[in-house]
Every structure is written in C-alpha cells, then in structure tokens.
Amino acid sequence: MKRVPKRTSVDMSIELAKLRLESPVLTASGCAAAGKELDQFIDISTIGAVVTKSVMLEPRSGRATPRMAETPSGMLNGIGLQGPGIDDFIEKDLAWLNQKGAKTIVSIAGNNVEEFGKVADKLRDIPGVIGIEVNISCPNVENRGQVFACDPYAAADVINNVRRNVSASMPLFAKLSPDVTDITEIAKSVVKAGADGLSVINTLLGMVIDTDTLLPRLSGKTGGLSGPAIRPVAVRCVYQIRKALPNIPIIGMGGIRSGRDAVEFFAAGANAVSVGTTVFNDPEACVRVHDEVAQILQDKGLRSLAEIINAAHEELI
Amino acid sequence: MPIVHKGTVVDNKKVGNYFVLTATAADMPKEFKPGNFVAVAIGDERSSLILRRAFSIYQVNDRGVYGGTVDIVISPHGPGTDYLANLKRNDAINLVGPLGKPFSLPKDPVPCVLVGGGYGAAPLFTLAEALTARGCRVDFILGASTQEKLFGMLEARRISTTLTVTTDDGTSGQMGQVTDALPEVIKKSNAAVIYACGPMKMLEAVANVANMHGIVSQTSVEESMACGIGVCMTCVLPIIGDDGITRMLRSCVDGPAFKGDKVRWDQVGKIPSDTWGAPVEGVN
Ligand SMILES: Cc1cc2nc3c(=O)[nH]c(=O)nc-3n(C[C@H](O)[C@H](O)[C@H](O)COP(=O)(O)OP(=O)(O)OC[C@H]3O[C@@H](n4cnc5c(N)ncnc54)[C@H](O)[C@@H]3O)c2cc1C
Ligand SMILES: Cc1cc2nc3c(=O)[nH]c(=O)nc-3n(C[C@H](O)[C@H](O)[C@H](O)COP(=O)(O)O)c2cc1C
Ligand code: FES
Numbered sequence: 001m002k003r004v005p006k007r008t009s010v011d012m013s014i015e016l017a018k019l020r021l022e023s024p025v026l027t028a029s030g031c032a033a034a035g036k037e038l039d040q041f042i043d044i045s046t047i048g049a050v051v052t053k054s055v056m057l058e059p060r061s062g063r064a065t066p067r068m069a070e071t072p073s074g075m076l077n078g079i080g081l082q083g084p085g086i087d088d089f090i091e092k093d094l095a096w097l098n099q100k101g102a103k104t105i106v107s108i109a110g111n112n113v114e115e116f117g118k119v120a121d122k123l124r125d126i127p128g129v130i131g132i133e134v135n136i137s138c139p140n141v142e143n144r145g146q147v148f149a150c151d152p153y154a155a156a157d158v159i160n161n162v163r164r165n166v167s168a169s170m171p172l173f174a175k176l177s178p179d180v181t182d183i184t185e186i187a188k189s190v191v192k193a194g195a196d197g198l199s200v201i202n203t204l205l206g207m208v209i210d211t212d213t214l215l216p217r218l219s220g221k222t223g224g225l226s227g228p229a230i231r232p233v234a235v236r237c238v239y240q241i242r243k244a245l246p247n248i249p250i251i252g253m254g255g256i257r258s259g260r261d262a263v264e265f266f267a268a269g270a271n272a273v274s275v276g277t278t279v280f281n282d283p284e285a286c287v288r289v290h291d292e293v294a295q296i297l298q299d300k301g302l303r304s305l306a307e308i309i310n311a312a313h314e315e316l317i
Numbered sequence: 318m319p320i321v322h323k324g325t326v327v328d329n330k331k332v333g334n335y336f337v338l339t340a341t342a343a344d345m346p347k348e349f350k351p352g353n354f355v356a357v358a359i360g361d362e363r364s365s366l367i368l369r370r371a372f373s374i375y376q377v378n379d380r381g382v383y384g385g386t387v388d389i390v391i392s393p394h395g396p397g398t399d400y401l402a403n404l405k406r407n408d409a410i411n412l413v414g415p416l417g418k419p420f421s422l423p424k425d426p427v428p429c430v431l432v433g434g435g436y437g438a439a440p441l442f443t444l445a446e447a448l449t450a451r452g453c454r455v456d457f458i459l460g461a462s463t464q465e466k467l468f469g470m471l472e473a474r475r476i477s478t479t480l481t482v483t484t485d486d487g488t489s490g491q492m493g494q495v496t497d498a499l500p501e502v503i504k505k506s507n508a509a510v511i512y513a514c515g516p517m518k519m520l521e522a523v524a525n526v527a528n529m530h531g532i533v534s535q536t537s538v539e540e541s542m543a544c545g546i547g548v549c550m551t552c553v554l555p556i557i558g559d560d561g562i563t564r565m566l567r568s569c570v571d572g573p574a575f576k577g578d579k580v581r582w583d584q585v586g587k588i589p590s591d592t593w594g595a596p597v598e599g600v601n
Pocket of ligand 3: 541542543544545546547548549550551552553567568569570
C-alpha cells in the first residue's frame with residue numbers, strides 16, 4: 001500500500017508564490033529523480049510537489065564514480081548532474097508526472113547564463129509545470145567554474161535570463177548556496193532580478209579523504225554535503241533571509257528528517273520544505289514528515305500550519 | 318513492488334567469516350525473485366549513519382512461524398556491517414525490498430554454471446533452485462581468498478551436479494581463482510549460461526571467460542549505493558545498450574545483474590569518452 005498523508009483537522013495547505021499546495025512537504029531536487037521510483041512507496045500526487053532532478057539542455061553522463069561518501073549524519077555527493085537533457089525529460093518524465101496528477105516543480109541548470117534561458121524556454125507552454133526552480137548552485141563554465149550562486153551579479157544574470165524566457169505567471173524559485181559570506185545579499189539580488197521565491201539551501205562544499213589511499217574519496221575530489229549534519233546552517237540561512245525579506249516565499253531544506261525538523265524551518269520563515277537525503281533512508285519520508293508536522297500542530301492545539309510560519313521572528317508576528 | 322518493512326531479527330548466526338541474519342519481512346518473499354536485494358537501515362531513526370546498506374537476498378520464506386522472512390549474509394568490515402553482525406534476536410531491523418532487477422532465466426532447460434566469490438554466493442542458491450525447477454543442469458563454482466571466506470559449500474553441493482571450490486591460498490579445494498576452474502566446468506557441463514556474483518575483478522574475469530567461449534554471462538555487480546531505489550544516481554557504471562550506445566546506468570534499478578559482455582569493465586569508475594552525454598572538451 002502506497003503511503004498517503006493522514007487526514008487531520010489541521011489545515012496543512014500553504015500559499016507559495018502564486019501556488020496553493022495541499023501539503024507543505026516537497027521532494028528536494030536530485031533526491032527523488034522524477035518521482036517515478038518514489039511512487040512505489042508513496043502516492044506522489046499527494047505530496048506538496050515533486051521537485052525534479054536538475055535538468056540541463058543536453059543529456060549528461062555525470063561524473064565518474066565514486067560519487068558519494070557517507071559522513072557523520074550526512075553524506076557527500078558529486079553526481080555531476082547526470083540526466084537525459086530537457087527534451088527527453090519533457091517527453092518521458094514530465095509526461096509520466098502529468099499522467100499521475102503530480103504537481104511538478106522543474107529544477108533547471110546550465111553551464112552558462114544563456115543555457116539556463118534555453119532550458120526555461122523549452123518549458124514554456126508545457127502543461128503540468130507549476131513552477132521552476134533555478135539551480136544556480138552549479139559551476140559557471142564561462143567564469144572559471146565559479147558557482148553562480150556565490151556571486152550576486154552572476155546569480156541575477158541567470159534569473160533575469162530565465163525570467164525573460166518564461167511566462168510572467170510562472171513561479172520562479174532561485175536555489176541558493178550557503179557557501180557565501182552573506183546569503184541575504186544574493187537573495188536580494190535574485191529577487192530583484194525576478195525570482196518569485198527562494199529555495200534554501202543547496203549542499204555545502206565539502207571533502208572526504210580516504211585514510212588508506214590518502215586521496216579524496218570522490219572522483220570529483222570535492223562534493224556537496226547534505227543531511228541532518230547541515231540542518232543548523234540551513235535553518236540559520238532561512239532565518240536570515242526571512243529577516244531581510246519579510247514577504248518572499250521560501251522553500252526551506254537541509255537535513256530535514258522528522259516533522260520536528262520541518263517545524264524548525266517553518267518557524268524560521270519557510271513557507272514549504274523539501275526533504276532530500278532523508279528519502280534515501282526512508283522512501284516514505286515526504287509523507288511521514290507531513291503527518292508528523294500535522295501531529296505536532298494538533299498537539300499544540302493549533303488549527304493551521306500558517307500559525308507557526310515565521311514564529312521565530314517575534315517582530316513579524 | 319518493494320516495501321518498507323519495520324521488522325525484527327529472528328536469528329543471526331555466525332557461519333565462517335559471515336553472519337546469516339534472518340529478519341521478518343512481511344510480504345517481501347511473495348514479491349521476491351532470485352537476484353533481488355534488500356536495503357537495510359543502520360540503527361533507528363536517530364542513527365547518524367543515514368544511508369542504507371545493500372545485501373543480496375540469500376533465502377526467503379513466505380510462510381514461516383514469523384510470517385514472511387528473508388535471510389541475508391553479512392560480511393562485517395565497517396560500521397554498517399558490524400552493526401548488523403551484532404544484532405540479536407528480537408532486535409528491530411528496517412528493510413526496504415525486494416529491490417533491483419532479478420537474474421534473467423533462460424527460456425530453455427540449458428546447462429548453467431553459477432560462480433560465487435565469497436559472500437557473493439548468497440543470491441545464487443535461490444537462482445539454482447529456479448534453474449533446476451526449469452530443468453537446467455546447475456554446476457557451482459565457489460571461490461574465496463581463504464577457507465573461512467567461502468560461503469554455502471554444503472548447500473551448493475546439495476543443489477548442483479558438480480561443485481568446484483577454489484581458494485587463493487589453497488586452504489580449501491583447488492588453489493587458485495574461480496576463473497582457473499571455469500573453462501573445465503564449462504566444457505564438462507556444456508554450459509550455455511554463466512551467472513556470477515562477487516568482487517568486480519572476479520566478475521570481469523568471468524565475463525571474459527564467457528566471452529571467449531561464446532556463451533552468455535550474467536554478472537551481479539556491487540557498486541556503492543546511497544539509496545538503492547533509483548533516486549540518487551550514485552551507483553552507476555558504463556553499460557552498452559542494445560543500440561550500441563554506452564550509458565551510465567544505475568546498478569540498483571537497471572541491475573544489479575547485467576550481461577557480462579555489456580559492462581565496460583575496464584572503464585568502471587570512469588566515464589568512457591563515447592558515453593551518452595559524456596563531457597565535451599572545454600565544457601563541464
Ligand atoms: C547489490 C548489492 C548486494 C550486496 N550484497 C552483500 C551481501 O550479500 N553481503 C555483504 O556482506 N555485503 C553485500 N554488499 C556490500 C555491502 O552493501 C557493503 O559491504 C556495506 O554497505 C558496507 O557498509 P559498512 O558500513 O560496513 O562499510 P563502509 O565501507 O564504511 O560503508 C560506507 C558507505 O559506503 C557504502 N559501501 C561501501 N562499500 C560498499 C559496497 N561494496 N557495496 C555497496 N555499498 C558500499 C555503504 O553503503 C555505506 O554507505 C552488497 C552490495 C550491493 C550493492
Ligand atoms: C545525491 C544528491 C543529489 C542532488 N542533486 C541536486 C540537483 O540536481 N539539483 C539541486 O538543486 N540540488 C541537488 N541536491 C541538493 C538537494 O536538493 C538539497 O538542497 C540538499 O541536499 C539539502 O537537503 P537535504 O539535507 O535534505 O538533502 C542534491 C543532493 C543530493 C544528496
Ligand atoms: S543507489 Fe541511488 S540510484 Fe542507485
């Protein structure tokens with residue numbers, strides 16, 4: 001039996017940019033492929049939305065293995081954005097998601113500013129896409145491999161370009177990297193460039209060295225750190241952005257394992273949450289976290305999720 | 318369809334260098350086919366080891382005293398496998414399965430050689446039963462570095478026409494490797510298919526012998542996995558498709574068994590330059 005969220009008296013629906021979602025729990029890009037595999041365990045149409053693996057213009061093999069290393073309460077990954085390319089994605093993955101009645105937020109990536117625009121343009125007028133998450137946390141080949149999301153101008157250029165290639169009503173979420181001195185600076189810059197919301201956070205850059213070979217464990221040497229180990233960093237980022245931008249819709253993520261973890265993000269200012277690495281441990285996690293949040297709210301005697309969003313900001317409530 | 322099962326340990330006994338752990342598994346045995354594996358959680362929902370570990374399913378029982386159960390063979394050598402080796406009867410254990418594509422079985426009752434390296438023998442016994450049920454002759458080769466690392470000798474002898482044992486150090490059976498014994502077994506049994514599970518180097522060598530003899534091989538690979546269910550893309554290796562194009566396929570859902578002549582063995586751990594979507598000079 002596929003797991004679906006339990007019915008409760010608590011109103012778990014949320015407003016996110018121009019969207020209204022029945023559940024605040026989404027998948028995280030790269031941790032749910034395009035929903036099909038998870039649909040064996042949970043009914044994928046009953047979660048807030050499926051955020052698909054970042055897709056690029058062309059098919060991409062990704063990096064050589066080893067692509068991962070387990071770390072204390074987390075993992076390091078260097079997948080290298082393996083994927084089928086946008087055309088194949090639309091034809092197969094998106095078609096499947098639509099047929100299932102899933103709500104899909106497509107994560108897109110590019111090697112340069114122009115490529116992001118091209119991928120976005122391909123999604124114009126494609127039914128079933130309720131939003132686009134722009135993964136600016138990948139390296140910019142034109143700029144010595146520097147990550148777009150680490151530079152306010154490069155980040156804004158990407159968002160600007162994507163904005164011009166999608167309809168005005170398409171909600172755009174910019175996905176930010178925590179590896180910056182001041183994340184609010186990047187946040188403000190991409191919002192000004194046309195992002196309707198922010199996805200916070202992508203992985204932290206890390207390295208694991210094999211003490212037998214004395215060499216980095218991943219083929220790409222560095223990789224992205226995720227999982228419960230990064231949760232306090234993620235909560236801090238959401239909190240700082242909420243303080244700087246009181247009204248911007250935020251999808252919070254980074255190490256959410258339980259409903260209680262998700263509640264931290266809501267209180268810090270997230271309007272929705274994505275569950276990533278935890279799905280590898282528990283394929284039912286997106287539904288379980290939803291149920292656990294509902295239970296916590298019920299135990300607190302609250303009637304809706306909206307009542308705890310921003311609760312950590314006394315000046316905002 | 319795979320399920321997530323919060324089960325309990327029914328038994329965990331030491332066999333040579335290994336532990337054979339039996340866990341309750343609800344309906345998993347009904348869905349099971351030889352070659353499937355389970356992904357086992359290490360510790361409870363507060364554990365700091367968040368990735369599941371993959372284990373071939375060794376045996377299933379769908380109507381025991383405990384309902385459905387599965388058996389896995391554990392070779393303790395790291396934090397996850399040590400944890401599982403230390404589990405006691407009635408301890409909690411969380412399994413996801415059955416996972417992966419099963420071995421393909423031949424349509425006709427042809428002779429098959431099954432080659433197991435160390436604990437890699439684990440998935441071959443249910444396979445042998447399925448093959449025997451189809452009227453296939455089954456010959457077994459079990460190999461390991463040393464005697465304690467051999468697994469399943471008695472059982473292999475029981476369900477096969479012949480059993481050949483090899484150890485690197487000669488502590489049991491012939492001294493040498495499984496591939497030293499393989500050509501002779503192929504010849505005697507007139508084998509049409511070889512199934513193999515074990516270390517990657519062994520699989521490569523077995524696939525080469527099969528190719529030289531012009532016979533089909535199915536090799537069950539072991540790649541590092543983060544999710545086991547097909548969502549993370551960590552477990553890939555270069556596989557040649559029916560269209561001749563090499564793609565990085567996920568061993569957890571497209572495998573773990575692949576045709577031996579379709580695996581680019583010398584390129585495992587690399588991206589061959591002719592792979593679908595391989596990096597182009599100056600990009601990536
Ligand atoms: C399809 C399949 C079937 C397997 N069947 C068996 C079996 O029947 N018996 C058995 O003892 N072992 C089996 N393994 C290997 C087993 O999964 C690893 O030995 C185990 O994950 C190591 O965990 P650890 O914490 O003890 O060691 P560590 O080496 O510390 O593991 C750290 C991390 O790396 C991953 N990892 C490390 N080595 C491997 C490996 N060889 N394969 C996959 N992941 C790895 C682990 O999942 C973990 O996330 C199988 C692996 C696969 C992929
Ligand atoms: C294996 C893996 C692959 C990922 N791939 C992507 C990706 O393609 N695009 C993206 O924006 N984020 C990607 N991420 C980052 C996650 O979406 C998420 O931001 C991050 O892992 C933090 O959340 P978590 O701790 O819940 O996993 C990936 C993470 C992991 C672990
Ligand atoms: S282990 Fe995650 S895709 Fe295979």
